[in-house]
Amino acid sequence: MFEWTAGGYDVAVREQIRGWLAEDVGSGDITTETTIPRDSRSKAVIHVKESGIVAGLPIARLVFEVVDSSLVFEAKVQDGEYVDKGTVLATVEGSTHSLLIGERLALNLMQRLSGIATKTRTFVNALEGLPVRLVDTRKTTPGHRMLEKYAVRVGGGANHRFGLYDAVMIKDNHIKGSGGIRAAVEAARRKIPHTMKIEVETESLEQVDEALACGADIIMLDNMAPVMMKEAVTRIKAVSPHVIVEASGGVSLETVNGIAACGVDVISVGGLTYSFHALDISLDLNAKKGGEPL
Numbered sequence: 001m002f003e004w005t006a007g008g009y010d011v012a013v014r015e016q017i018r019g020w021l022a023e024d025v026g027s028g029d030i031t032t033e034t035t036i037p038r039d040s041r042s043k044a045v046i047h048v049k050e051s052g053i054v055a056g057l058p059i060a061r062l063v064f065e066v067v068d069s070s071l072v073f074e075a076k077v078q079d080g081e082y083v084d085k086g087t088v089l090a091t092v093e094g095s096t097h098s099l100l101i102g103e104r105l106a107l108n109l110m111q112r113l114s115g116i117a118t119k120t121r122t123f124v125n126a127l128e129g130l131p132v133r134l135v136d137t138r139k140t141t142p143g144h145r146m147l148e149k150y151a152v153r154v155g156g157g158a159n160h161r162f163g164l165y166d167a168v169m170i171k172d173n174h175i176k177g178s179g180g181i182r183a184a185v186e187a188a189r190r191k192i193p194h195t196m197k198i199e200v201e202t203e204s205l206e207q208v209d210e211a212l213a214c215g216a217d218i219i220m221l222d223n224m225a226p227v228m229m230k231e232a233v234t235r236i237k238a239v240s241p242h243v244i245v246e247a248s249g250g251v252s253l254e255t256v257n258g259i260a261a262c263g264v265d266v267i268s269v270g271g272l273t274y275s276f277h278a279l280d281i282s283l284d285l286n287a288k289k290g291g292e293p294l
Contacts, residue, residue, distance in 0.1 A: 012146065013059060017066045020105055032100045040096040042285045044103070046089045046110075049280040053121045055079050055154040056113035057090060059147060060106040068098035079154050080117070089281065096285065103283050112144075113151040114279035120155025120272050126253055132260045132267055135160045137248075139270035148273045160268055168198045169220075181207060185214040199246070208232045212239050220268075223249035226258050233263040 046060070054077055061073045071094035077083055089110075092099055123134050136152045137160055138145075149159045161167040170184045178184040181200055188198055199218035200211040205228065211219050212235070219236055221229050229247060236243050246266040247259045259267055 009146065009150075010062065013062055014066055016143065017063055017105070021063075021066065021101070024105060025101055029097070029101050032097050036096050036100075038097065041094060042096040042099055043091060043093040044099045044283050044285050045091055046107075046281065046283050048083055048087050048089055048114075049085060049282055051084050052082070052114055052118035052279045053155055054081050054083055054089060054110075054114055055117035055151040056110035056147070059109050059113065060090065063106040063109065064092055064098070064102045067102040068095055070094055071098055071102075082121075092283075099283075099285065107281055107283055109147065111278040111281050112141075112276075113147060113154070114281065115276040116148055116151035116273055117155035118279060119276040120152050120157040122253060123256060123269060123272070124156035126256055127260055127267075130257075130260045132264060133158055135246075135266055135268045136272045137268050137270040138163065139274045141273070152272055155272075157272065168192055168196060169201070170198065170216075171201045172203070172222075175201075181210045181216075182214045185211070185216060189215070201248075202232070204228075205232060205235070208235060212236060212243070216243065218244040218246060220246040220248055221264065226262055229259065229262040229264070237263070 048054070057075045057077070057079050061075070064071045064073050071092055073090060073092050075090045076088050077090075083089070092102075120134070120136075127134060134157045136149060136157060140148045145162065149162065152159060161169065168188045170178075170181070170188065174184050175181055178187060181202075185198055185200065192198070197217035198215075199220060200207075200216040201220040201222050202208045202211055203222050203224070208219060208221070219232075221232050224232065224247070233245055236245055244266060245264045246268055247262070247264040248268040248270075251259060251267055251269045251271075256267060256269075
């Protein structure tokens, strides 16, 4: 099963959680404060109301820890597991006030991350056995990129560049602004470290040839029809077998196998992180099963 990697992630996510809680709680949870005694204690059960891949349990744990370090969080499954409707994902026990303050943020994050992981897994399953890598893009929710890219990995996918700073990716507007593919590649090559690769986005066979001629390390085939894409791959591998070929644009479950059949090395899908169905997850206080406390 996939496990959360701690280290620097925890520090950054805790800081984000504090901000998200401040947005939601403001000066206080007025409903809980006016209806529930301060010394009330409860056990909460987090369960899933539809089948899918779980992602975000370590994040939910952090939410409740930030709210109240005395809360006891116990995960019943691990991130990356496929679970059926009704599965108990975790229990949290302690102050009722604290449980209710953390409830919505923890669920919001888990629902979105599980939705991303579930969608990613459907693509990964569709590509099973094929020599191609599925990756995400920068089309993420502002402020949530770290978590959403984590969810893609939980679902079995891989990450493209994290931001503008960690790779050279020459797209159509860079080509227009710099005066062409060769001009852009040569300018970038003069200024970046020798350890950094250059990716060029292409939309035609002519652009593919130009990117090849000027030594691009990765060539993206953007929104190409299968026939053109297959020809592009043939040209690239015949000249430079080591060049990585990425397909992008208009990728769906219906088209992903056909794209993979063209011989590309990588398929990037922006919809993994911007067009997904959030998994329905709930939290119930003092829930019972068969008349006995869970």
